[in-house]
Amino acid sequence: MDKIPILRMGELLLVTIQVDLHDRMAVQLQDDLTDRIVQTGAKGVLIDISALEVVDSFIGRMLGNLAAVSRVLDAETVVVGMRPAVAITLVELGLELPGVRTALNVERGMELLGGGHVGRAQG
Amino acid sequence: MATSKIPEIVRKHEAQILEEWLALQQSSSGGAGSAERRNSSASFLRHFTAALQHGTTNVGDRAWADTREFLGHLSRSQARLGAKPTETAWFVLSLKQPIFGRLRAEILEPAVLGEEIWTATRLLDALGLYTSEVYQRSREEVIARQQQELMELSTPVTRLWEGVLAVPLIGTLDSARTQVVMESLLEEVVRSGASIAVIDITGVPAVDTLVAQHLLKTVSAAKLMGAECVISGIRPQIAQTVVHLGVDLGGVVTKATLADAFRYALWRLGLRVVPAERAHDERRP
Numbered sequence: 001m002d003k004i005p006i007l008r009m010g011e012l013l014l015v016t017i018q019v020d021l022h023d024r025m026a027v028q029l030q031d032d033l034t035d036r037i038v039q040t041g042a043k044g045v046l047i048d049i050s051a052l053e054v055v056d057s058f059i060g061r062m063l064g065n066l067a068a069v070s071r072v073l074d075a076e077t078v079v080v081g082m083r084p085a086v087a088i089t090l091v092e093l094g095l096e097l098p099g100v101r102t103a104l105n106v107e108r109g110m111e112l113l114g115g116g117h118v119g120r121a122q123g
Numbered sequence: 124m125a126t127s128k129i130p131e132i133v134r135k136h137e138a139q140i141l142e143e144w145l146a147l148q149q150s151s152s153g154g155a156g157s158a159e160r161r162n163s164s165a166s167f168l169r170h171f172t173a174a175l176q177h178g179t180t181n182v183g184d185r186a187w188a189d190t191r192e193f194l195g196h197l198s199r200s201q202a203r204l205g206a207k208p209t210e211t212a213w214f215v216l217s218l219k220q221p222i223f224g225r226l227r228a229e230i231l232e233p234a235v236l237g238e239e240i241w242t243a244t245r246l247l248d249a250l251g252l253y254t255s256e257v258y259q260r261s262r263e264e265v266i267a268r269q270q271q272e273l274m275e276l277s278t279p280v281t282r283l284w285e286g287v288l289a290v291p292l293i294g295t296l297d298s299a300r301t302q303v304v305m306e307s308l309l310e311e312v313v314r315s316g317a318s319i320a321v322i323d324i325t326g327v328p329a330v331d332t333l334v335a336q337h338l339l340k341t342v343s344a345a346k347l348m349g350a351e352c353v354i355s356g357i358r359p360q361i362a363q364t365v366v367h368l369g370v371d372l373g374g375v376v377t378k379a380t381l382a383d384a385f386r387y388a389l390w391r392l393g394l395r396v397v398p399a400e401r402a403h404d405e406r407r408p
Contacts, residue, residue: 080349084309087347088302096343103349104316 004029006036011043012113013075014106018051026062033066037073044113045070048106050081060095067100078102080109128230129222129243130175136225141168143221151217163197164214171218171250180242182249194250195257202261211258215251219244278304280311287388288317288350289381293326301337305344312350319391320345321384325356335370342375351391353377355384 002025007014013036015029033045047066052059067077080103090097103109133140145164170190177186194215201211222243230236278300283289290308294300308320322341327334342352355378357365365372378384389395 079347082348084306084313084344084348087309087344088305090347091340091344097347102347104312104318105349108316108318108349 003032006032008036008040008042012110013037013040013042013045014048015045016048016051020054021052021059021062023058026059030062030066030069034069034073037070037075042075045075045077046106046109046113047077047079048081048109049079049086050083050105052086053083055086055089057093057095060090060093060097064095064097064100067097071099076101076113078109078112080104080106127178127180127239127242128235129226129239130172130178132225132229133172133175133222137168137172140218140221140225141165143224144168144218147217147220148214151213167193167197167214168218180246182246182253190250191253194254198254198258199261202258202265208255208258212251212255215247215254219247222247274300274303278307280307282315282317283321283385284389284392284394286315286317286319286392287385288312288315288320289323289385290320291323291326291356291381295329296327296334296337298333298337301341305341308341309344309348312345312348317350319351319353319388321353321355321381321388323356323381323384324354324361325358325381327356327361330361330364332368332370335365335368335372339372339375351376353384353387355379355381 002019004015004017004021004025007016013033015033017029019025021029036042037045045066047063049063063079067079070077078101079097082102101112103112141164145161148160148164167190170193174187174190177184179186181187182191197214198211223240226236226239226243230239273294279291281289281291288308288311290304292304296304308322311317312320322338324330324338330338338354342354345352353376354372357377357379376384376387378387386396
C-alpha cells in the first residue's frame with residue numbers, strides 16, 4: 001500500500017499529499033504522523049494538499065483530526081495549498097475546519113509557524 | 124389525412140392565397156407591405172404547400188422539418204428585432220382566412236367542408252404555437268445572456284495593495300452570484316498570493332440571513348486557503364438588521380468603510396501610511 005511520506009525539516013514535519021487520498025491511507029497517515037511527532041518532538045506540522053483535487057467529508061474531517069491530534073502532542077498544524085475548488089467543497093459540506101490554521105503555500109505556512117505577521121488573529 | 128383536399132386546393136391557388144394573405148397582414152399591422160414581408164410570406168407558403176403534399180398534418184413529422192426550420196428562423200429574427208409576440212403569431216394565424224376562403228369556394232358539401240376546415244385550423248394553430256414557442260425561447264435566451272453578462276460585470280476582484288484584494292459587491296447576493304464571487308476571489312488569491320481580502324458590501328441593498336450566510340461561506344472558503352477576509356461597507360441599517368436577525372458575524376472582522384478595512388489590512392501586513400515629510404525624516408540616519 002502507498003504511504004504518504006513525512007519529511008523532517010528541523011523542528012517541522014512536512015507532509016505532502018501527492019495522490020488522491022483514500023480512507024485507508026488517511027487513517028494510516030494519522031498513525032504515522034502521530035508516531036513521527038512523538039519520535040522527533042516536532043513543534044510544527046505542515047500538510048501540503050496542493051495536489052489534492054477531490055475531497056469528501058471523511059477527508060475533511062480527517063484534516064481536522066490531524067490538526068487536533070498534533071495540537072495535543074504540542075505541534076502546531078498548518079494546512080497549506082488548498083485549491084479553490086476544494087475550499088468551496090469543504091465549505092459547502094459545512095466543514096469549515098475550525099481550529100485548523102491555513103496558509104496559501106508551504107512558504108507562508110513556514111512563516112506562520114515561525115511567527116510571521118499574518119497569522120493568528122491579533123485583534 | 125389521405126382523403127383531404129387541402130393540399131390540392133392550396134397548391135392550385137397558391138398565388139391567390141399569397142396575395143390575399145399579404146393584403147390581410149398589411150391591413151392588420153398597418154404600414155406598407157415591405158418587400159421583406161412579401162419575401163418571407165412567399166417562402167413560408169412555398170414550404171407550407173410543399174409539406175402539405177406529403178399528406179400529413181402532424182407538424183412534428185419529418186415532412187414539416189423545413190417549414191419548422193423556416194418559422195424558427197423567422198421568429199428568432201423577429202424576437203431579436205423586438206417584434207411583439209402577437210405580430211409573430213399572427214403571421215401564421217392570418218393565413219387561415221385566405222385558406223378557408225378557398226376551401227369554402229371549392230368544397231360544396233357542408234359536412235366535408237367542416238371536416239376540412241377543422242383539419243386546416245388544427246394545422247395552422249400548431250404552426251402558430253410553434254412560432255410563439257420559438258419566439259419565447261429566443262427571448263429567454265436573450266435574458267439569460269444578459270444575466271450572465273451582468274453577473275460577470277458585477278463581480279470584479281481588484282488588487283488594493285501587494286497582498287490585499289478587494290471585492291466590491293454591487294447588487295443583491297444570491298447563491299449563484301455568491302458562487303461566482305467565491306470562485307473569482309479564490310482564483311485571485313491563488314494568482315496574486317494575497318493574504319487579506321476585503322469584501323465591500325456598500326452596494327448590496329439588503330442583507331438578510333441568506334445573504335449573511337453566503338458572505339460567511341465566502342469568508343470561510345478564503346480562510347481555508349489561508350487568506351483572511353474583512354467585510355466592509357456595512358451601512359447603519361444593515362448593522363441593525365444583522366443584529367436583529369441574530370446573525371453571528373463574530374468570527375469575521377467587519378469595518379464600516381473600505382478605507383477602514385484597507386487601514387486594517389495594511390496593519391495586518393505590518394505596514395502603515397505616514398506623511399511624506401515624516402517618512403523622509405525617518406529615512407535620514
